Amino acid sequence: VNMKPSWLVIWAVTLVLHSVTAVYNITSQTVTYEESGKNLSDIPSNLFQNITKLSLKNNKITLKDTDKEILRSFINLIELYLNENLITVLYNNSFCNLTKLVILDISNNHINTVHKAAFAGLKQLSVLNLSCNAITQLDSDAFTSLESLMVLNLQHNFLKFFHIKSSFILIKIVLAGNPWTCSCELLDLQLWLNASNVTMENENNTVCTFPNTMEKFSIKMAAIQPADCKTERASLENTVTPAIKLKSSALLRDLTTDNTTGNNGTRAELPLLGKSWIFLAGVLGFVLSTTLLIFTAIKCPTWYRYLISYSHRRLEENDSEMFEQEFSADVSSFPTESGTNDEDPIETLEEIHAFAPEEDGFIEDKYIDSYVTEE
Numbered sequence: 612v613n614m615k616p617s618w619l620v621i622w623a624v625t626l627v628l629h630s631v632t633a634v635y636n637i638t639s640q641t642v643t644y645e646e647s648g649k650n651l652s653d654i655p656s657n658l659f660q661n662i663t664k665l666s667l668k669n670n671k672i673t674l675k676d677t678d679k680e681i682l683r684s685f686i687n688l689i690e691l692y693l694n695e696n697l698i699t700v701l702y703n704n705s706f707c708n709l710t711k712l713v714i715l716d717i718s719n720n721h722i723n724t725v726h727k728a729a730f731a732g733l734k735q736l737s738v739l740n741l742s743c744n745a746i747t748q749l750d751s752d753a754f755t756s757l758e759s760l761m762v763l764n765l766q767h768n769f770l771k772f773f774h775i776k777s778s779f780i781l782i783k784i785v786l787a788g789n790p791w792t793c794s795c796e797l798l799d800l801q802l803w804l805n806a807s808n809v810t811m812e813n814e815n816n817t818v819c820t821f822p823n824t825m826e827k828f829s830i831k832m833a834a835i836q837p838a839d840c841k842t843e844r845a846s847l848e849n850t851v852t853p854a855i856k857l858k859s860s861a862l863l864r865d866l867t868t869d870n871t872t873g874n875n876g877t878r879a880e881l882p883l884l885g886k887s888w889i890f891l892a893g894v895l896g897f898v899l900s901t902t903l904l905i906f907t908a909i910k911c912p913t914w915y916r917y918l919i920s921y922s923h924r925r926l927e928e929n930d931s932e933m934f935e936q937e938f939s940a941d942v943s944s945f946p947t948e949s950g951t952n953d954e955d956p957i958e959t960l961e962e963i964h965a966f967a968p969e970e971d972g973f974i975e976d977k978y979i980d981s982y983v984t985e986e
């Protein structure tokens with residue numbers, strides 16, 4: 612009974628040795644090309660087009676444009692090993708045309724950036740290994756085009772969060788060895804880990820590194836309560852403008868409804884209400900003040916002159932006060948239309964006092980001067 616495993620091991624070892632020594636190994640179904648540890652800086656261009664397995668492990672490939680061009684021609688490729696190379700960025704469409712690729716290993720490179728459409732076209736890809744790189748930011752959007760993805764290895768990167776944006780289905784995920792920050796930002800990942808059937812490999816070692824209170828807790832177990840996120844955001848709301856308030860309350864609603872709906876990994880995008888609200892208010896304010904100014908200029912030139920000279924003297928004041936003054940000056944001009952010219956300066960003086968009593972020092976100076984000269 613003990614003999615069987617040892618024979619298996621010997622058979623496996625000889626298999627591995629064979630594939631390492633032979634650069635090409637052509638059987639009826641597979642065409643394998645293996646060139647490891649040769650300091651290659653380019654993907655060889657003289658390979659068979661029907662190649663199915665390409666291993667270029669431990670070279671100096673950076674996956675530049677010419678490399679991508681060459682890769683594109685291997686439309687039968689099923690396995691691609693580019694681990695232990697010098698790739699730093701995965702640009703959009705790095706592997707397009709490889710529609711039959713099932714295994715892609717780009718572990719042990721120096722990848723710090725993965726563009727959103729980097730894996731576009733890999734319809735059959737089932738195993739993706741991105742472990743031992745330097746990825747700091749990533750979300751599930753980068754993988755949603757991978758319809759067949761089952762295993763994703765993100766071990767030993769620099770990820771603090773991993774946002775699950777749309778329905779994302781996996782059989783296995785490896786997340787250990789990242790500096791996970793167990794705050795509200797990690798909540799969607801935790802909800803997804805809990806709700807979906809994904810197996811997290813090495814779960815006991817996939818721990819929070821921040822904050823200190825949650826250090827060494829598994830990211831699946833760490834107590835991130837949606838209620839905590841609520842209070843955290845509520846205290847934030849007291850100090851922010853209404854526009855940001857709107858946005859954060861939408862986020863809050865998003866987070867809390869996730870819990871009640873039993874979350875299946877989907878998340879609605881935030882409404883862009885905040886920005887359009889500010890814009891609308893700005894346009895309205897501008898149009899209103901301009902209209903008032905023009906109206907004043909047409910209807911009563913004298914008051915316009917007063918207003919202009921008034922504005923000149925008050926240059927150092929801020930905009931909202933200017934607006935207030937314009938508005939009060941305009942309102943005050945309505946009753947004067949029926950009145951006589953002589954009464955006007957006094958009446959306006961009183962009106963302005965009524966609207967802005969805290970600024971009387973300034974106003975008195977100006978109007979007393981003009982009143983005196985008119986008399």
Ligand SMILES: *[C@@H]1O[C@H](CO)[C@@H](O)[C@H](O)[C@H]1NC(C)=O
Pocket residue numbers: 629630633636637638
């Ligand atoms: C090619 O690979 C097959 C298994 O995939 C193996 O049995 C055969 O010995 C290999 N041939 C060479 C020349 O290495």
Ligand SMILES: *[C@@H]1O[C@H](CO)[C@@H](O)[C@H](O)[C@H]1NC(C)=O
Pocket residue numbers: 637638639640641642659660661662
């Ligand atoms: C792949 O192409 C080479 C050279 O064109 C040929 O010798 C080999 O039989 C082909 N293998 C398969 C599986 O198509």
Ligand SMILES: *[C@@H]1O[C@H](CO)[C@@H](O)[C@H](O)[C@H]1NC(C)=O
Pocket residue numbers: 648649650
């Ligand atoms: C690869 O390059 C390094 C230094 O650049 C050198 O030491 C090593 O021998 C080279 N390896 C091969 C297989 O050429």
Ligand SMILES: *[C@@H]1O[C@H](CO)[C@@H](O)[C@H](O)[C@H]1NC(C)=O
Pocket residue numbers: 680683684685686708
């Ligand atoms: C992409 O694949 C198609 C066939 O599916 C092929 O005709 C085309 O030449 C390939 N593109 C490149 C750049 O090799």
Ligand SMILES: *[C@@H]1O[C@H](CO)[C@@H](O)[C@H](O)[C@H]1NC(C)=O
Pocket residue numbers: 703726727728
């Ligand atoms: C990559 O593709 C995504 C989605 O198709 C696009 O939004 C983004 O701008 C692209 N990035 C670059 C650098 O082209």
Ligand SMILES: *[C@@H]1O[C@H](CO)[C@@H](O)[C@H](O)[C@H]1NC(C)=O
Pocket residue numbers: 694716718738739740741742762763764785
């Ligand atoms: C890459 O990740 C896959 C899936 O976790 C694993 O099976 C494989 O051994 C890894 N490859 C390397 C070189 O670590």
Ligand SMILES: *[C@@H]1O[C@H](CO)[C@@H](O)[C@H](O)[C@H]1NC(C)=O
Pocket residue numbers: 806807808875
């Ligand atoms: C998890 O698996 C169970 C049984 O295998 C299945 O009924 C359920 O729909 C699965 N849930 C998800 C979110 O895939």
Ligand SMILES: *[C@@H]1O[C@H](CO)[C@@H](O)[C@H](O)[C@H]1NC(C)=O
Pocket residue numbers: 815
């Ligand atoms: C993970 O930790 C739990 C509780 O600490 C323990 O019951 C379980 O056996 C551990 N699993 C592994 C694979 O070490």
Ligand SMILES: *[C@@H]1O[C@H](CO)[C@@H](O)[C@H](O)[C@H]1NC(C)=O
Pocket residue numbers: 798801802805831832833834835
């Ligand atoms: C996920 O499940 C664990 C226990 O399995 C629990 O401690 C944790 O609070 C759950 N997280 C969420 C967000 O429901």
Ligand SMILES: *[C@@H]1O[C@H](CO)[C@@H](O)[C@H](O)[C@H]1NC(C)=O
Pocket residue numbers: 870871
């Ligand atoms: C949120 O989820 C937790 C654990 O899944 C549950 O105990 C709690 O009652 C839920 N809260 C609401 C408001 O549904």
Ligand SMILES: *[C@@H]1O[C@H](CO)[C@@H](O)[C@H](O)[C@H]1NC(C)=O
Pocket residue numbers: 873874875877
């Ligand atoms: C998952 O979310 C989608 C979109 O929000 C919804 O249509 C679907 O019913 C949800 N499925 C489950 C099992 O909750």
